Amino acid sequence: xxEIAPSLLSADFTRLDEEIRxxxxxxxxxxxxxxxxxxxxxxxxxxxxxxxxxxxATDMIIDCHLMITEPSRYAVQFVEAGADMVSVHVEADVHxxxxxxxxxxxxxxxxxxxxPGTPVSLLEExxxxxxxxxxxxxxxxxxxxxxxxxxxxxxxxxxxxxxxxGLQTRIEIDGGIDASNVAKVVEAGAEIIVAGSAVFGAGTPxxxxxxxxxxxxxxx
Ligand code: DX5
Ligand code: ZN
Numbered sequence: 001x002x003e004i005a006p007s008l009l010s011a012d013f014t015r016l017d018e019e020i021r022x023x024x025x026x027x028x029x030x031x032x033x034x035x036x037x038x039x040x041x042x043x044x045x046x047x048x049x050x051x052x053x054x055x056x057a058t059d060m061i062i063d064c065h066l067m068i069t070e071p072s073r074y075a076v077q078f079v080e081a082g083a084d085m086v087s088v089h090v091e092a093d094v095h096x097x098x099x100x101x102x103x104x105x106x107x108x109x110x111x112x113x114x115x116p117g118t119p120v121s122l123l124e125e126x127x128x129x130x131x132x133x134x135x136x137x138x139x140x141x142x143x144x145x146x147x148x149x150x151x152x153x154x155x156x157x158x159x160x161x162x163x164x165x166g167l168q169t170r171i172e173i174d175g176g177i178d179a180s181n182v183a184k185v186v187e188a189g190a191e192i193i194v195a196g197s198a199v200f201g202a203g204t205p206x207x208x209x210x211x212x213x214x215x216x217x218x219x220x
Contacts, residue, residue, distance in 0.1 A: 002186045002192070003191065003192050003193070004023075004027065004195065005028065005029075005030035005032040005172070005192050005193060005194045006023040006030075006194075006200065007174070007195065008031060008032065008034070010144070010197045010199065010201060016054070016057070017057055019200065019205055020054070020060065022205040022206040023199060026208065027213050028060070031054065031058065031063060033046065033051060033054070034143075034196075035064055035065065036068070039068070039069045040067050041067045041140050042141050043141045048074075051081040051083055052081045054082065055082025061084045063083070063084065063172075064086045064087070065134060065140075066078065066086065066088050066113075069092050071088035071089065075088055075102060075106075076106045085108060086110065086111065087111030087112060087113040087132070088100075088111075088113065089114070090112050090118060090126070091118055096112065096129075100130055109132060110129065111131060112134070113174075114133065114136060115136050116139055116148050117139075120154060120158050120161060123158070127161065127167055127169055128167060130169050132169060132172050133162075133172065135151065135155060135171060137174060137175040137176055138176050140175075143196040145176055146176050147175065152184060155185065155188035155189045159171065171191055171192070172190065172191070172193075175194070179198065179208075179214075180215075182195075183215055193216070195212060199212070
């Protein structure tokens, strides 16, 4: 089974409530929230107050992708603000196991995000402490970038590592995904599919989500 997780980064921030209702109507189950601090990535986006408001506005799964340095300082606060899933970057946290455990203890699913240039082997020791891995298929920081083609192999490698260990860790993929490549990422092992510009870019979010679900359904 796969789920579509629209990234709010590409939504119209003045009409978030409407945008959220539309993606839900289209069949999306997860809301992907990109938190950027201007240090770990060059861009600055949204933070805790917005997540708190989102929590009041929707019963969808709120998935916070922390693209920030020292994520351990904030990860639990995002759970308290209402996030159901929180991911921190392997490149940003030197005490990853501790942060993942803290996220789980706070009551959310704990995830590790990994940049395109970082090898999957670096995740070996934290797989069993992770509910999901967020594999970046673009370098984080901006929406609307092109999918990095080597990500298919990386997805397969990660899928094998999880299966070999008999784990239930889920795989989320993020960056450059649209109706033209969604089937291929699902086939390669992705279960949660983040899409920003492909969902909100055309101004018809409900239809765009439906289109992606239809395009990927061939693999279910
Ligand atoms: C990039 C973010 C993504 C981004 C995806 O740093 O992590 O979630 O919003 O946008 P698209 O789908 O447009 O590549
Ligand atoms: Zn993201």
